[in-house]
Amino acid sequence: MKSTEARRAFSQIKGGGGVVGQGIEVKDLVVERGKREVLRGITCTVPTGQVTGLLGPSGSGKTTLIRAIVGVQIVKSGSVTVFGEPAGSAELRRTVGYVTQAPSVYADLTVRENVRYFAALYGLGAPEAERAIDDVGLKEAAGQLVGNLSGGQRSRASLACALIGTPRLLVLDEPTVGLDPLLRADLWAKFHALAKAGTTLLVSSHVMDEAGRCDRLLLIREGRLIGDDTPAAIRERAGTDDLEEAFLRRIREQVTA
């Protein structure tokens, strides 16, 4: 067994009915941006084959944590591993798909040209590109220039490019911003279908009504983790069915602690 495979096997823990693994492990992570500590000692895990939501108010540190996980953020201290490898290491390049908040597609190419370009980078062809376009509901717009698409369509074009390499970990920074409720529901169904097929997903959002769609939630506030559990357990602990209210109660608990 190669060392990478050994580490991967080691990062998996036998669960009751099947294999439950840790896709991401973050330990005591501290990040400074602009001379300010924006992540203040985060420790958390993200299980494989599930949709984990990263929730928190604007400016709480979601994007910074995501950047550390995909390996593009300088960290002050602590560690981040993805499938047992240090975040950002060469072994993870084809393993991690990352969709940023800003669309990462070429505005002067059509949707199809963009997705085929990314497919070619992975040694894949037109059928795989068409499947990814179909998956994000952009079949009708495939021939349009990305520069002429709506904001929501453009984010879906970025998502199609990220899906093409069938990454083991898909990290999506606010993927549903600007989408109508029907499209949001379609995309969440797609995320769960991917998770069922074994993909690990980390999805950030500051929209509380999306939190209930996740298998697990990481709640972040002012650079600290204030919750790491299933939506059901977070509701139960707070004594309310309303996740937004549960989040607020958790914040109040922290403030008075």
Ligand SMILES: Nc1ncnc2c1ncn2[C@@H]1O[C@H](COP(=O)(O)OP(=O)(O)OP(=O)(O)O)[C@@H](O)[C@H]1O
């Ligand atoms: N390039 C930067 N230089 C200095 N400070 C930054 C930089 N980018 C972000 N910050 C600061 O780091 C903190 C966390 O920002 P981050 O983008 O991680 O938050 P977020 O939770 O993703 O917010 P949003 O939901 O608005 O995208 C904020 O206080 C922000 O002002």
